[in-house]
Amino acid sequence: SPSSPAPSKPLYLCSPFVEAALVKGNFKTIVVLPKYVDVMEWVAVNVFDFYTNLNEFYGVISECCTQQSCPAMSAGPSLNYTWINQDRKSVNLAAPTYIDYVMTWVQNLLDDENVFPTKSGHDFPQSFPATIKHVYRQLLRVFAHIYHAHYPQILHLRSEPHFNSLFAHFLAFGREYQLLDVKDVRGAANAPVGTGMLWERWTEMGILDA
Amino acid sequence: SSDKSKPADYVYFERSPAGFSDDAVPRAKAAQLKLEHFYKVAVDAAIERNARRVELERKLQADVMMSEERKLRHLQQLGRKESTFLRLRRTRLGLDDFRTVKVIGKGAFGEVRLVQKSDTGKIYAMKTLKKDEMLKKDQLAHVRAERDVLAESNSPWVVQLFYSFQDAQTLYLVMEFLPGGDLMTMLIKYDTFSEDVTRFYIAECALAIEAVHKLGFIHRDIKPDNILIDKDGHIKLSDFGLSTGFHKQHDSSYYQRLLDSANSVQPPTAAARNSVMVNAIHLTMSSQDQIATWKANRRKLAYSTVGTPDYIAPEIFQQKGYGNECDWWSLGAIMFECLVGYPPFCSESTHETYQKIMQWQHYLAFPDDVHLSREAEDLVRRLMTSPDRRMNADQIKNHPFFCGVDWDAIRFIDAPFVPNLRSITDTSYFPTDEIDQSPAEASVASAGGAQDDLAFLGYTFKRFTISSQAF
Numbered sequence: 001s002p003s004s005p006a007p008s009k010p011l012y013l014c015s016p017f018v019e020a021a022l023v024k025g026n027f028k029t030i031v032v033l034p035k036y037v038d039v040m041e042w043v044a045v046n047v048f049d050f051y052t053n054l055n056e057f058y059g060v061i062s063e064c065c066t067q068q069s070c071p072a073m074s075a076g077p078s079l080n081y082t083w084i085n086q087d088r089k090s091v092n093l094a095a096p097t098y099i100d101y102v103m104t105w106v107q108n109l110l111d112d113e114n115v116f117p118t119k120s121g122h123d124f125p126q127s128f129p130a131t132i133k134h135v136y137r138q139l140l141r142v143f144a145h146i147y148h149a150h151y152p153q154i155l156h157l158r159s160e161p162h163f164n165s166l167f168a169h170f171l172a173f174g175r176e177y178q179l180l181d182v183k184d185v186r187g188a189a190n191a192p193v194g195t196g197m198l199w200e201r202w203t204e205m206g207i208l209d210a
Numbered sequence: 211s212s213d214k215s216k217p218a219d220y221v222y223f224e225r226s227p228a229g230f231s232d233d234a235v236p237r238a239k240a241a242q243l244k245l246e247h248f249y250k251v252a253v254d255a256a257i258e259r260n261a262r263r264v265e266l267e268r269k270l271q272a273d274v275m276m277s278e279e280r281k282l283r284h285l286q287q288l289g290r291k292e293s294t295f296l297r298l299r300r301t302r303l304g305l306d307d308f309r310t311v312k313v314i315g316k317g318a319f320g321e322v323r324l325v326q327k328s329d330t331g332k333i334y335a336m337k338t339l340k341k342d343e344m345l346k347k348d349q350l351a352h353v354r355a356e357r358d359v360l361a362e363s364n365s366p367w368v369v370q371l372f373y374s375f376q377d378a379q380t381l382y383l384v385m386e387f388l389p390g391g392d393l394m395t396m397l398i399k400y401d402t403f404s405e406d407v408t409r410f411y412i413a414e415c416a417l418a419i420e421a422v423h424k425l426g427f428i429h430r431d432i433k434p435d436n437i438l439i440d441k442d443g444h445i446k447l448s449d450f451g452l453s454t455g456f457h458k459q460h461d462s463s464y465y466q467r468l469l470d471s472a473n474s475v476q477p478p479t480a481a482a483r484n485s486v487m488v489n490a491i492h493l494t495m496s497s498q499d500q501i502a503t504w505k506a507n508r509r510k511l512a513y514s515t516v517g518t519p520d521y522i523a524p525e526i527f528q529q530k531g532y533g534n535e536c537d538w539w540s541l542g543a544i545m546f547e548c549l550v551g552y553p554p555f556c557s558e559s560t561h562e563t564y565q566k567i568m569q570w571q572h573y574l575a576f577p578d579d580v581h582l583s584r585e586a587e588d589l590v591r592r593l594m595t596s597p598d599r600r601m602n603a604d605q606i607k608n609h610p611f612f613c614g615v616d617w618d619a620i621r622f623i624d625a626p627f628v629p630n631l632r633s634i635t636d637t638s639y640f641p642t643d644e645i646d647q648s649p650a651e652a653s654v655a656s657a658g659g660a661q662d663d664l665a666f667l668g669y670t671f672k673r674f675t676i677s678s679q680a681f
């Protein structure tokens with residue numbers, strides 16, 4: 001797969017890529033809850049869209065995200081995410097396997113009438129907010145891995161304005177509805193999430209609200 | 211700009227698609243286009259949602275008689291409708307959600323059937339269009355235009371589109387069902403209309419055409435078969451298959467370029483750039499200017515030759531470009547047919563018709579055995595004339611032939627023929643006996659890749675309706 005010499009700073013933090021954006025202006029316009037609208041429906045449709053759009057881009061990158069290229073679900077120089085399996089044991093998975101699990105799991109939730117109701121008269125379950133937070137955390141990991149491990153490929157495919165805007169929108173939305181914990185965005189001090197820095201840079205630049 | 215103005219961390223990156231599979235670049239392009247489309251729609255939806263709320267708030271505020279409690283209930287009701295609309299976006303509609311009652315029409319790329327939505331029991335007309343046929347015949351831009359006219363309009367003169375969706379082979383347009391059939395069928399039945407009846411239909415058509423023009427579209431194919439009759443006997447326009455909007459998506463060559471750019475390596479000039487140029491989408495809601503600019507950009511002339519000729523204006527055949535006046539010519543030809551019983555240039559062959567239209571000065575004649583009032587003949591002649599002399603909407607409305615017509619109320623008066631319907635699924639005004647009722651055979655899955663799919667971007671549509679009828 002295509003590669004280029006690794007600079008000291010990740011490419012996604014460097015100019016001109018860090019400021020590349022499809023969507024200009026404050027995300028508030030499309031993030032705030034429309035007046036009188038049910039917050040559950042609003043969060044549900046937005047999560048649905050984030051998943052669909054992220055899946056679209058990962059679908060393109062996936063040929064470069066293999067067992068060989070990505071034997072771990074990395075998101076920073078010293079950070080590999082682990083997957084909690086059915087026995088509640090934390091296991092190391094190759095990134096493509098990990099992401100496949102995440103995407104399949106989210107797709108199944110979206111298709112589950114008991115979790116994401118679509119028929120009239122069906123309500124959201126009590127557990128919906130907790131489920132959404134869980135989904136959001138896993139989608140953040142997929143973004144974080146793509147930034148950390150596949151940003152050169154995003155650049156080769158000229159997709160950085162699009163991918164940046166999608167991620168910035170995702171972060172803005174997650175913040176507005178408290179779907180993201182700061183510790184998940186930044187990671188631990190000894191194992192920072194690469195995109196934590198991006199979040200800071202975008203906040204400094206005014207792309208995201210402080 | 212020089213390198214001195216670049217930030218210290220400015221990085222040059224040599225872009226190359228070399229390490230990817232053949233499919234990766236077009237798929238990346240598709241993902242980008244989908245995301246662009248997504249954000250455009252998101253911004254538009256936010257603007258529209260906002261407008262609906264502001265409108266209701268203003269209306270309630272102006273109502274001094276209504277209690278605060280009731281006002282709040284109205285606002286909450288709007289909120290529920292908006293929420294239902296959001297839910298509809300997550301709902302994957304498919305063919306299974308509709309049950310066919312009867313096939314009521316056939317077209318070049320598919321058929322029109324009367325259907326019932328399984329969960330709500332609501333009745334619709336569903337038009338199916340075969341993707342491969344459309345790709346083969348280069349009809350994409352046309353169908354795109356149809357979907358857009360129907361989707362953008364809230365006009366009572368245009369058939370409403372409620373849903374559109376697609377599967378691998380087919381596009382589906384789910385529209386309101388107009389049970390009264392079409393004007394062609396009616397003309398076949400009555401042969402000619404009196405001047406009073408003609409006045410009614412032509413006046414309604416004039417308003418309908420004006421409404422389409424106000425949306426920024428040219429219909430280009432107005433003919434009696436596209437003038438549908440609703441349950442009360444009033445007309446609506448349908449079949450925008452040939453209508454040309456001013457969106458660049460309606461231009462067939464636009465698709466070709468889209469597909470080409472997705473298929474090929476970037477042009478060398480683009481490859482040399484370090485940063486990617488995008489048409490940024492601005493998240494501003496308040497800007498009337500932006501909407502105005504966008505609308506103004508649609509006001510380009512359209513060039514191309516189309517369709518069956520009887521009602522088509524001569525300038526359309528001359529590759530010189532034309533404006534929306536062409537629809538007024540068609541109205542003249544329809545009016546002629548209503549009064550005379552056949553269209554002005556009807557001939558043995560389409561070729562002959564075409565030649566007569568080109569030399570309309572010689573061939574436009576009223577038969578001696580039909581008596582027309584002076585006003586009627588004058589109006590037809592002022593519609594069927596060269597584009598620069600043709601009447602516009604306002605002139606038409608003020609023409610003596612329409613003396614006494616209440617333009618604001620015509621849709622609310624009693625129509626000359628009101629369909630006599632026994633049920634909401636009554637299809638007696640459609641020639642269903644002449645149409646093969648056997649279910650369409652499942653077509654073999656085409657091997658269309660990312661490129662083919664790209665051409666059908668933006669077809670999935672769900673209408674927001676205040677009247678919750680659609681849900």
Ligand SMILES: Nc1ncnc2c1ncn2[C@@H]1O[C@H](COP(=O)(O)OP(=O)(O)OP(=O)(O)O)[C@@H](O)[C@H]1O
Binds near residue numbers: 369389640
């Ligand atoms: N919304 C509707 N309600 C009732 N009948 C309809 C509706 N839309 C279409 N029809 C019937 O189906 C017939 C064919 O529809 P339409 O003209 O839209 O399709 P088409 O023939 O495929 O178009 P084209 O002229 O581009 O080939 C119409 O003449 C009309 O009788």
